[in-house]
Amino acid sequence: xxxxESFYELRRGVGCPMCAQGRPEETEYGVRIxxxxxxxxxxxxxxxxxxxxxxxxxxxxxAEPTELDPEEAAAYWHELLRVxxxxxxxxxxVKLNYELLGNSLPHLHTHVMPRYEDDPKPGWPFPHxxxxxxxxxxxxxxxxxxxxxxxxxxxxxxxRSRAGSTR
Numbered sequence: 001x002x003x004x005e006s007f008y009e010l011r012r013g014v015g016c017p018m019c020a021q022g023r024p025e026e027t028e029y030g031v032r033i034x035x036x037x038x039x040x041x042x043x044x045x046x047x048x049x050x051x052x053x054x055x056x057x058x059x060x061x062x063a064e065p066t067e068l069d070p071e072e073a074a075a076y077w078h079e080l081l082r083v084x085x086x087x088x089x090x091x092x093x094v095k096l097n098y099e100l101l102g103n104s105l106p107h108l109h110t111h112v113m114p115r116y117e118d119d120p121k122p123g124w125p126f127p128h129x130x131x132x133x134x135x136x137x138x139x140x141x142x143x144x145x146x147x148x149x150x151x152x153x154x155x156x157x158x159x160r161s162r163a164g165s166t167r
Contacts, residue, residue, distance in 0.1 A: 016061055018109065023040055030044045037079070038057060039055050041053050042054050045141060046132060050140075051090065051091040054111055056108075057108035082152060084112055094115050094117055095115040097111075097126060099111040113126045
């Protein structure tokens with residue numbers, strides 16, 4: 001089986017939906033919790049796992065982190081880790097996974113997946129469901145969005161927030 005021609009076009013940035021969307025506060029998939037210099041982080045609406053967040057590179061189109069110059073790479077990783085720290089503080093997972101895939105949408109983005117004590121597959125990559133799961137309850141999602149935004153605002157100021165930790 002070969003990669004479809006559309007993949008090669010997307011890899012070059014032709015018709016890239018992540019480039020086209022700009023920097024919205026909310027997408028059909030997630031709510032923005034962080035708007036950095038070079039990335040945006042979106043807490044996912046689907047009930048795959050509480051705290052599941054995607055951090056999207058918002059500079060020029062690149063498919064791989066190796067396409068970034070050293071300053072861009074440092075900025076992306078710095079912002080990605082800020083988001084990870086906020087997720088750790090809010091949800092207290094056993095582990096965080098950082099997944100750079102891009103096999104279906106070749107635009108640099110990182111899936112940040114909290115892993116908990118009751119994990120469905122400890123020691124292995126998170127088993128994403130084949131079918132779209134139900135969304136997180138609205139009140140829970142909005143509470144998590146506000147808490148994470150507060151944590152990330154505090155971290156920007158160089159302080160630790162006490163926005164509360166909950167799972």
